[in-house]
Amino acid sequence: MYKVILPFRYLFKKRISYLALVAVALCVFIVVVVMTVMTGLVRDFKQKNHSFVGDCVVGTESLVGFSYYEDFMKVLEQADFIEGLSAAIKNYALINPKGSQRSVGVEIMGIDPVRHSEATGFGETLHYSKSDVSRTFKPSYDPNLAGCVVGIDLWLGRDAKGQYTYAAKPERQALGVSCFPLTPKGALAKAGAGEVNTKTFYYSDTSHSGLARVDSSFVYLPFEQAQSLCGMDRPVKRASWLHIKFGPNVKPEAGCEKVALLWRQFVRGKGAGLLDTVKVQSWKDYRRPFIAAMEKEQTMLTAMFVLVGVTTVFIVLVVFYMIISHKSKDIGVLKSVGISNSNILLLFLCFAFWVGVFGSAIGAAAGWQFLVHINQIENWLFEHFEFQLWDRTIYAIGDIPNTIDLEVLAVIIVSAIGACLAGALIPSWQAARQKPVEILQVTQL
Amino acid sequence: MSTDDFILKAEGIYKSYRMGTAEVRVLKGADLAAKEGEFLAIVGASGSGKSTLLHILGALDKPDKGIVRFEGRNLSEASEGQLNHFRNKMVGFVFQFYHLLDELNVLENVLLPAMAGTGVVGWLSRRRLAKSRAKKLLSEVGLDERANHKPYQLSGGERQRTAIARALMNEPKILLVDEPTGNLDSETGNGILKVFEKLNRAGETIVMVTHDEGIAQRAGRIIALADGKIEHKVNL
Numbered sequence: 001m002y003k004v005i006l007p008f009r010y011l012f013k014k015r016i017s018y019l020a021l022v023a024v025a026l027c028v029f030i031v032v033v034v035m036t037v038m039t040g041l042v043r044d045f046k047q048k049n050h051s052f053v054g055d056c057v058v059g060t061e062s063l064v065g066f067s068y069y070e071d072f073m074k075v076l077e078q079a080d081f082i083e084g085l086s087a088a089i090k091n092y093a094l095i096n097p098k099g100s101q102r103s104v105g106v107e108i109m110g111i112d113p114v115r116h117s118e119a120t121g122f123g124e125t126l127h128y129s130k131s132d133v134s135r136t137f138k139p140s141y142d143p144n145l146a147g148c149v150v151g152i153d154l155w156l157g158r159d160a161k162g163q164y165t166y167a168a169k170p171e172r173q174a175l176g177v178s179c180f181p182l183t184p185k186g187a188l189a190k191a192g193a194g195e196v197n198t199k200t201f202y203y204s205d206t207s208h209s210g211l212a213r214v215d216s217s218f219v220y221l222p223f224e225q226a227q228s229l230c231g232m233d234r235p236v237k238r239a240s241w242l243h244i245k246f247g248p249n250v251k252p253e254a255g256c257e258k259v260a261l262l263w264r265q266f267v268r269g270k271g272a273g274l275l276d277t278v279k280v281q282s283w284k285d286y287r288r289p290f291i292a293a294m295e296k297e298q299t300m301l302t303a304m305f306v307l308v309g310v311t312t313v314f315i316v317l318v319v320f321y322m323i324i325s326h327k328s329k330d331i332g333v334l335k336s337v338g339i340s341n342s343n344i345l346l347l348f349l350c351f352a353f354w355v356g357v358f359g360s361a362i363g364a365a366a367g368w369q370f371l372v373h374i375n376q377i378e379n380w381l382f383e384h385f386e387f388q389l390w391d392r393t394i395y396a397i398g399d400i401p402n403t404i405d406l407e408v409l410a411v412i413i414v415s416a417i418g419a420c421l422a423g424a425l426i427p428s429w430q431a432a433r434q435k436p437v438e439i440l441q442v443t444q445l
Numbered sequence: 446m447s448t449d450d451f452i453l454k455a456e457g458i459y460k461s462y463r464m465g466t467a468e469v470r471v472l473k474g475a476d477l478a479a480k481e482g483e484f485l486a487i488v489g490a491s492g493s494g495k496s497t498l499l500h501i502l503g504a505l506d507k508p509d510k511g512i513v514r515f516e517g518r519n520l521s522e523a524s525e526g527q528l529n530h531f532r533n534k535m536v537g538f539v540f541q542f543y544h545l546l547d548e549l550n551v552l553e554n555v556l557l558p559a560m561a562g563t564g565v566v567g568w569l570s571r572r573r574l575a576k577s578r579a580k581k582l583l584s585e586v587g588l589d590e591r592a593n594h595k596p597y598q599l600s601g602g603e604r605q606r607t608a609i610a611r612a613l614m615n616e617p618k619i620l621l622v623d624e625p626t627g628n629l630d631s632e633t634g635n636g637i638l639k640v641f642e643k644l645n646r647a648g649e650t651i652v653m654v655t656h657d658e659g660i661a662q663r664a665g666r667i668i669a670l671a672d673g674k675i676e677h678k679v680n681l
Binding site for chain 1: 497500503505506525526529530531532533534538540544545546547548549553557558560561562563564565568572611
C-alpha cells in the first residue's frame with residue numbers, strides 16, 4: 001500500500017517533483033502540437049494527391065503516350081471492382097493570353113471532365129462548374145467556344161487570409177496553347193514544317209486542387225483537342241494515363257494488383273513493344289516524388305522528437321537523483337521496517353510512472369486546448385501583429401491542421417511515461433541498493 | 446544457560462569500516478545475549494560501536510565475523526527475504542532522530558510497518574484492523590489527538606513516541622532502541638523512558654543503547670561496550 005501512498009505524496013508534497021511534471025508536460029505539449037500540425041499537413045497533402053490522381057494510374061511518363069488505351073479501357077470497364085475510369089493526355093505547352101506578349105510554360109492535361117470527375121476529385125476543384133461538370137469546357141459567355149480550365153494560381157492571386165477573389169462569372173479571355181506534337185516513336189511530328197501546334201482556348205473555369213505545383217502549372221483542356229494538339233490522335237490514338245477509381249470496398253493495393261494482372265494479360269495479347277514503358281501504379285507510387293519529401297520531413301521531425309525524449313529522460317534522471325538524495329533517510333526507514341530492495345525500486349518507479357502519467361496528461365490536455373484554438377490564436381496574432389505561421393499569399397494552407405490523431409496521442413503519452421521510467425531507473429536502482437545502516441548513521445552524524 | 450533461553454544472542458561479532466585507506470575496527474568479538482522480556486541497556490562512549498552492534502542485532506547490517514541468533518536461528522544463514530520478514534515482523538527499531546516520513550501523517554507513519562508487510566489486496570482486507578491497532582498504540586503513547594498531524598507539527602518527544610508506536614505496530618518480539626532520549630530534554634526523555642518501562646512491564650523485550658549511564662540505570666540489566674567488546678556486565 002505504501003507503493004500507492006508514498007509516490008503520490010512525493011509527487012504532490014515535494015516541490016521538486018513539480019519540476020519533473022512541468023518538464024514532462026512541456027515535452028508532451030510540444031510533441032502533441034507539432035506532431036498534430038505536421039501529421040495534419042502530411043495527411044492533407046496525401047488526401048489532395050489521392051484526390052488528384054484517383055486510386056490507380058496506368059500509363060507512361062513518356063510524352064509520346066501509349067496506344068491501345070481504348071482497348072484496355074474496354075477491358076477495365078468489364079471489371080466489377082472499378083468505379084471510375086478516365087483517360088488523360090499529359091504534355092507540356094506554352095500558353096499565351098491573347099493580346100499579351102507573355103508566354104508561360106505549363107503542363108496541359110486533356111480530360112473528359114465528367115469521366116475524370118468520376119475517377120478523381122477533379123470536379124470538386126472547380127469553381128463555376130462544380131455543380132455541373134459537363135459544362136466545364138463550355139465558357140458561360142459562349143458555350144460554343146473551346147473552353148479550358150486553368151490552375152488557380154496561374155489565374156488568381158491570394159489575399160493575406162489565403163482567399164481567392166472570384167468574379168461572378170468567368171471573364172472572356174482567350175489563351176493560345178502551343179504544343180510540340182510527337183510521333184509514336186518520339187520524333188517531332190512536324191519537323192521541318194511549322195513544328196508546333198497552336199490552338200486557342202477560352203477561359204471557362206479554374207481548378208483549385210490545393211497542390212501548389214498543380215495549381216500553379218496545370219491547364220486542363222478537352223481530351224480530343226489536347227490529343228490532337230499533341231499529335232496523339234494519329235496514326236493510332238494515344239493517351240498518357242488512365243486514371244482509375246476503385247469501388248468502395250476495394251483496397252487500393254489489391255485493386256492495383258488486379259489492374260496490373262489485367263494489364264499484363266492485355267499486353268501479352270497485343271505483343272506491342274511500345275507498351276513496355278507503361279506502368280501500373282498506385283496513387284502513392286505515382287506521386288511518390290512529392291509525397292516522399294514531405295514524409296522525409298515528418299520522419300526527420302520524429303527523429304528530432306526522439307532528442308526531446310532524451311532531454312526528458314535526462315531531466316527526469318536529474319530530478320530523481322535530487323529527490324532520492326533528499327529521501328535517503330526515508331529509504332533507510334523503509335528498509336528498517338522490512339521493505340525489500342526490489343520494492344524500494346518499484347516504489348520510486350511508481351513515483352516516476354505517476355510523474356509520467358500526470359505530466360503527460362497535463363501536456364496532452366494543454367496541447368489539445370492549444371490545438372482547438374490554434375486557428376483563433378493565429379487569427380488574433382495576424383489581426384494584432386500581422387503574424388502568420390504560414391504566409392497565406394504563398395502557401396496553399398487555409399486552416400492550420402488541428403485534428404488530434406488519438407493513436408499518435410496515445411503513442412506520445414506512452415513514450416512520455418516510458419521516458420520517465422527510463423530516467424528514474426538508474427536513481428531508483430541506486431536507491432534500492434543503499435545500505436540502511438549507512439543512510440541512518442550518516443543522517444545521525 | 447542454554448542457547449534456547451535467549452531470544453537474541455550475538456557471539457564473537459567483528460565489524461570494521463574502511464575510512465579512506467584506513468580500516469577502523471569497531472567491534473572486536475562482542476558477545477551479547479538478551480532474554481525474552483528483558484530490558485537490556487548497552488552503554489558505551491561515543492564511537493564505541495553501540496549503534497553498529499544494535500544494527501547488526503536488527504539485521505540492518507552484517508557482521509564481518511560472528512553469529513547473531515534470534516530464537517536460536519542464525520541470521521547470517523537467512524535469505525534476504527527472510528531478513529526483510531525478520532525486520533518487519535520480529536523487531537521494531539526506535540532511532541535517536543525518530544526518522545519519521547515527512548510526507549505521512551502520524552497515523553500513517555505508525556501504520557507503515559503493517560503496510561510494508563502486505564500487498565495492496567492484503568492491505569485492503571486488514572486495513573481496518575491495522576488502523577484500529579495503530580490508533581490504540583497512539584492512545585497508549587498519548588498521541589491519539591495527533592493522529593492526523595504531520596511530523597513537523599510535533600514536538601521532539603511526540604515524534605519519538607510516534608516512532609515507538611511505529612516500532613510496536615507489528616507486535617515485534619524485541620525492540621531495538623538507539624539513544625532514544627539523545628535528542629530530547631531530560632523531562633521529555635524521562636517520559637519516553639517511562640513508556641519503555643511500561644512496555645517492558647507488559648512483557649516486551651527491549652535492547653537499548655545509550656552513552657548515558659543514568660538512563661541505562663532504568664534498564665533491568667546493563668552491559669558496557671568498550672574497545673569493541675563487552676567489557677563488563679552489571680546486573681542491577
